[in-house]
Amino acid sequence: xxxxxxxxxxxxxxxxxxxxxxxxxxxxxxxxxxxxxxxxxxxxxxxxxxxxxxxxxxxxxxxxxxxxxxxxxxxxxxxxxxxxxxxxxxxxxxxxxxxxxxxxxxxxxxxxxxxxxxxxxxxxxxxxxxxxxxxxxxxxxxxxxxxxxxxxxxxxxxxxxxxxxxxxxxxxxxxxxxxxxxxxxxxxxxxxxxxxxxxxxxxxxxxxxxxxxxxxxxxxxxxxxxxxxxxxxxxxxxxxxxxxxxxxxxxxxxxxxxxxxxxxxxxxxxxxxxxxxxxxxxxxxxxxxxxxxxxxx
Amino acid sequence: xxxxxxxxxxxxxxxxxxxxxxxxxxxxxxxxxxxxxxxxxxxxxxxxxxxxxxxxxxxxxxxxxxxxxxxxxxxxxxxxxxxxxxxxxxxxxxxxxxxxxxxxxxxxxxxxxxxxxxxxxxxxxxxxxxxxxxxxxxxxxxxxxxxxxxxxxxxxxxxxxxxxxxxxxxxxxxxxxxxxxxxxxxxxxxxxxxxxxxxxxxxxxxxxxxxxxxxxxxxxxxxxxxxxxxxxxxxxxxxxxxxxxxxxxxxxxxxxxxxxxxxxxxxxxxxxxxxxxxxxxxxxxxxxxxxxxxxxxxxxxxxxxxxxxxxxxxxxxxxxxxxxxxxxxxxxxxxxxxxxxxxxxxxxxxxxxxxxxxxxxxxxxxxxxxxxxxxxxxxxxxxxxxxxxxxxxxxxxxxxxxxxxxxxx
Numbered sequence: 175x176x177x178x179x180x181x182x183x184x185x186x187x188x189x190x191x192x193x194x195x196x197x198x199x200x201x202x203x204x205x206x207x208x209x210x211x212x213x214x215x216x217x218x219x220x221x222x223x224x225x226x227x228x229x230x231x232x233x234x235x236x237x238x239x240x241x242x243x244x245x246x247x248x249x250x251x252x253x254x255x256x257x258x259x260x261x262x263x264x265x266x267x268x269x270x271x272x273x274x275x276x277x278x279x280x281x282x283x284x285x286x287x288x289x290x291x292x293x294x295x296x297x298x299x300x301x302x303x304x305x306x307x308x309x310x311x312x313x314x315x316x317x318x319x320x321x322x323x324x325x326x327x328x329x330x331x332x333x334x335x336x337x338x339x340x341x342x343x344x345x346x347x348x349x350x351x352x353x354x355x356x357x358x359x360x361x362x363x364x365x366x367x368x369x370x371x372x373x374x375x376x377x378x379x380x381x382x383x384x385x386x387x388x389x390x391x392x393x394x395x396x397x398x399x400x401x402x403x404x405x406x407x408x409x410x411x412x413x414x415x416x417x418x419x420x421x422x423x424x425x426x427x428x429x430x431x432x433x434x435x436x437x438x439x440x441x442x443x444x445x446x447x448x449x450x451x452x453x454x455x456x457x458x459x460x461x462x463x464x465x466x467x468x469x470x471x
Numbered sequence: 472x473x474x475x476x477x478x479x480x481x482x483x484x485x486x487x488x489x490x491x492x493x494x495x496x497x498x499x500x501x502x503x504x505x506x507x508x509x510x511x512x513x514x515x516x517x518x519x520x521x522x523x524x525x526x527x528x529x530x531x532x533x534x535x536x537x538x539x540x541x542x543x544x545x546x547x548x549x550x551x552x553x554x555x556x557x558x559x560x561x562x563x564x565x566x567x568x569x570x571x572x573x574x575x576x577x578x579x580x581x582x583x584x585x586x587x588x589x590x591x592x593x594x595x596x597x598x599x600x601x602x603x604x605x606x607x608x609x610x611x612x613x614x615x616x617x618x619x620x621x622x623x624x625x626x627x628x629x630x631x632x633x634x635x636x637x638x639x640x641x642x643x644x645x646x647x648x649x650x651x652x653x654x655x656x657x658x659x660x661x662x663x664x665x666x667x668x669x670x671x672x673x674x675x676x677x678x679x680x681x682x683x684x685x686x687x688x689x690x691x692x693x694x695x696x697x698x699x700x701x702x703x704x705x706x707x708x709x710x711x712x713x714x715x716x717x718x719x720x721x722x723x724x725x726x727x728x729x730x731x732x733x734x735x736x737x738x739x740x741x742x743x744x745x746x747x748x749x750x751x752x753x754x755x756x757x758x759x760x761x762x763x764x765x766x767x768x769x770x771x772x773x774x775x776x777x778x779x780x781x782x783x784x785x786x787x788x789x790x791x792x793x794x795x796x797x798x799x800x801x802x803x804x805x806x807x808x809x810x811x812x813x814x815x816x817x818x819x820x821x822x823x824x825x826x827x828x829x830x831x832x833x834x835x836x837x838x839x840x841x842x843x844x845x846x847x848x849x850x851x852x853x854x855x856x857x858x859x860x861x862x863x864x865x866x867x868x869x870x871x872x873x874x875x876x877x878x879x880x
Contacts, residue, residue, distance in 0.1 A: 331705045419660035421855045436540045
């Protein structure tokens with residue numbers, strides 16, 4: 175068990191890379207490759223057991239794009255993502271700024287907020303579908319007692335409102351994550367700049383606009399980016415709450431992909447939707463890398 | 472010290488190999504019955520105790536919602552079990568791909584096939600071949616709260632028998648101050664929604680390949696009226712059968728459509744309730760209900776098909792079936808064999824089960840069609856479109872008819 179590090183240094187470093195590279199190939203590259211291959215094949219329950227499934231080129235993609243549900247699911251995905259990320263971020267940022275100040279019970283409040291993030295999406299979805307129930311839900315009860323509404327809002331059973339219902343739930347679910355990342359960013363900011371600004375007589379708003387925001391650029395970019403990626407692929411929360419309904423009001427791309435693959439067993443079409451989802455994420459990731467990452471002066 | 476340990480491990484290893492070679496074959500059975508029923512645990516235990524020297528049954532519980540995904544993945548990787556239970560409308564799609572063994576000869580030799588309920592038995596036949604046996608038969612009927620009937624001035628012994636009566640009773644039983652609605656059903660975006668709505672389509676003279684008959688449109692109008700007028704909760708489109716029925720059990724609804732699997736919810740209720748046949752269309756007077764239940768299939772890839780068939784024959788012999796369905800399940804599920812369900816002193820003597828058994832005669836299977844999930848989804852969308860006011864019942868069913876056409880060419 176003896177070896178000289180100096181002599182075999184390069185060799186040793188390569189060896190150390192092997193587990194990571196293997197992991198990357200087996201668990202990331204191969205599934206992506208498999209999914210792309212599946213989307214080009216006539217993969218249904220009927221062909222699933224064949225050793226070689228018939229290759230049909232882009233047929234699955236054409237079927238998907240021609241389906242009127244594609245446009246609906248894409249728009250739903252975009253609304254769900256932008257709506258969720260916008261509110262998660264603004265509320266999360268406000269909370270981060272607020273909790274960054276020192277006051278009694280600060281730690282207690284902070285950990286209480288984070289608790290929500292620890293819950294499983296299935297639990298959050300179930301609880302919120304009770305809260306938003308139009309018959310006995312707490313939401314309608316509160317709004318009614320405060321005289322904001324006179325008639326029950328059918329949060330999850332009205333096709334024009336249901337998407338808002340799931341967005342509200344996802345916003346609540348995502349706030350702690352945003353808050354946590356942004357708090358991390360805030361605590362790494364150099365304090366001497368703020369002291370200098372204080373001497374120069376800036377007010378709180380100016381400090382925020384001219385110091386905090388520019389310095390937080392990296393963190394904000396990363397938070398938004400991760401937020402978009404996490405939200406775009408949300409499946410379980412929506413599935414538990416509405417299964418994509420009523421009608422198709424909350425059918426997003428991941429919901430549709432799941433339904434095609436594991437309800438209808440049109441695995442090729444399901445894979446095609448998943449790949450379109452993947453391409454969209456890839457573009458977002460590239461934009462992020464170009465404009466935000468690695469540009470620290 | 473160390474040597475002893477190695478020796479010990481080696482001996483342990485060798486003995487475990489030899490014992491596994493010597494032991495009787497193990498048949499894997501995937502079951503989806505909710506575990507509170509204990510049905511399969513008891514059945515497997517009983518078999519293993521008495522006939523474990525021939526072969527043993529090993530159970531794996533798979534949640535019903537996961538079963539098709541698990542099974543298809545297992546087929547893809549060649550790790551499928553020897554026996555599997557599967558919801559009857561989904562049986563055809565796996566029979567279609569040749570996942571099940573052909574049991575036709577074995578069943579003919581056995582000669583008991585004509586004892587089964589006809590609808591249930593038809594659901595195991597695909598392409599003229601028998602691929603399994605039904606393991607339970609169930610259907611839906613109308614529950615009603617007799618106390619609420621009395622409060623509303625209705626006769627608790629004459630529940631609604633037609634759609635018009637259902638509508639009339641629904642209105643009279645709705646009491647907003649008490650948070651009480653006349654009726655509850657399941658219009659969920661899942662197989663359960665289709666399961667409850669299809670009987671109404673059939674009562675309206677329609678079928679999956681002819682879904683927009685005037686009677687079927689009237690059926691969807693009926694459901695839509697219930698939600699629009701507040702005689703049924705608007706939440707019916709997002710809850711499953713169990714949750715829909717809890718509105719009845721908690722006295723937030725006075726009538727409910729559901730099956731024997733929700734009876735446990737009524738164990739501790741303080742009101743008097745009754746069960747009656749599904750109401751029918753006033754003009755057409757066609758009786759119909761949904762056929763539910765699971766089928767047990769033997770996988771084609773199994774090395775132990777003969778053993779699997781032995782197990783099925785044992786499980787479905789008269790003595791064992793009575794013991795399992797009457798004693799173990801407490802008579803809460805109807806056995807798939809009509810001769811046993813109709814035995815004197817058992818199910819037919821029980822007021823509730825007798826209604827279900829009578830209703831079962833009019834129960835129609837869903838499909839069989841290998842693309843059933845897609846057909847079912849089109850029907851669910853039509854129900855949702857109408858119940859949420861996105862389309863009129865007529866437009867919703869006309870659109871569904873167009874979408875369904877390619878499946879019946």
